[in-house]
Amino acid sequence: MISKKRVVLVLRVVVAIILIQTLRFKFTAHPDSVYIFEALGLEPHGRITIGILELIAGILILIPRTAWLGAALTMGIIGGAIVSHLTQLGIVVNNDNGVLFITAVVTFILAAIILIYYRKSIPLIGKKL
DSSP: OOOHHHHHHHHHHHHHHHHHHTHHHHHTTOHHHHHHHHHTTOTTHHHHHHHHHHHHHHHHHHSGGGHHHHHHHHHHHHHHHHHHIIIIIOSSOTTOTTHHHHHHHHHHHHHHHHHHHTGGGSTTTGGGO
């Protein structure tokens, strides 16, 4: 039988991989990334800042003691991406068939599961949950 702990470890690794693999697009100013952040009025500072925050979230989510913080940060970042897709960018961006949007939704859900699992680790409020 597979334990919850192992499932959550796999989820943490998957979220970290998703976050970290997108960094090459942000940090190399890939045309798709530049297009998205220009459409949002955040190019180039927003692109780089979001990239740094995603790197931090990806690292935090891999460390058991800070996994809750990485998950919360991921939900904040990806929540912003989802809202941007729904309000400004659209579901399909540059003919990607909605892959970026779907990836964002999946990442958000996985981060929420991780945060729920680690909720008791949250300082000050975790023990009360």
